[in-house]
Amino acid sequence: MAQLTDLARLEYSFIPKSNSEDQYTRLRALLNYPIETSEDCYLIVGAEYNRVILNLEDDYAFDTSLLETINIIDLNIAYTFKTSEKWRLGLKFNPRIASTLTEKLTSDDFFLNGGVFAINDRTKDESANKPYRLILGLTYNSTTGVPFPLPFVSYYRRVNDKWSFSAGVPKSNVKYFFSEKSIVQTFVALDGYFAHLQRPQTLNGKQVDHISLSVAVGGLGYEYCFTKHLVAYMYTGYTFRLNNVLRNENRDEVFKLDDVNAFYLRTGLKFKI
Secondary structure, eight states: OHHHHEEEEEEEEEEEOTTSSOEEEEEEEEEEEEEEEETTEEEEEEEEEEEEEEEOOSOOSSOGGGGSEEEEEEEEEEEEEESSSSEEEEEEEEEEEEEOOSSOOOGGGEEEEEEEEEEEEOTTOTTOSSOEEEEEEEEEEGGGSOSSOEEEEEEEEEOSSSEEEEEESSEEEEEEESSSSEEEEEEEEEEEEEEEEEEEEEETTEEEEEEEEEEEEEEEEEEEESSSSEEEEEEEEEEEEEEEEEEOTTOOEEEEEEOOOOEEEEEEEEEEO
């Protein structure tokens, strides 16, 4: 839902490979601009850039320099409007380039993502005894290999002055508020990417065309709110599922770069609605 709530974000992620010199680093920048088309109706346009750096220092039977940098560029187009006093509808469309960008762009470098969401947000309702936010939706992501929309559910509730919880995908958490500015949390989350390799290689008689990383991680996080909208954050933990894979044209696994669980760090600064 970052396309609907985050106006700007700068982020750094890091996963070192266990018992190896290999490292995974991701730099992320996001900028969105909301345009009020009418009362409580907004068109949001923006872009997001992820630069994934694979420092592959171990000995591999292929040229690692051809996949050391992955570029993921999203165009964000979203529209949100109220359908009633309690409900809001949100739609987003995200054309994506996900590629090594070592050659000219082709159709294999482009992907389409999007979704539609119904949002019941009572977090700012002073009459609500326990403020909550419920999001129901359908999302489509062409990189998953599933040719139909998938359901999306997220539920947040502020239990009292000190505690809140959020249940859903890709992240669930339980937060403790030292104050409205200083917040600690436990979390579980999913992360990863999928991209096209513009210079295919052959491994074990099979051609490699794509690379993917999928991560499931749990740990602790901390947020500090400089203002109501400006937030610094850091999440640290350990992966309990990690799968970094080279794939062929049909997205079948050809070579596993890593499947050993490791330390996880993500930190950044965001400006949100």
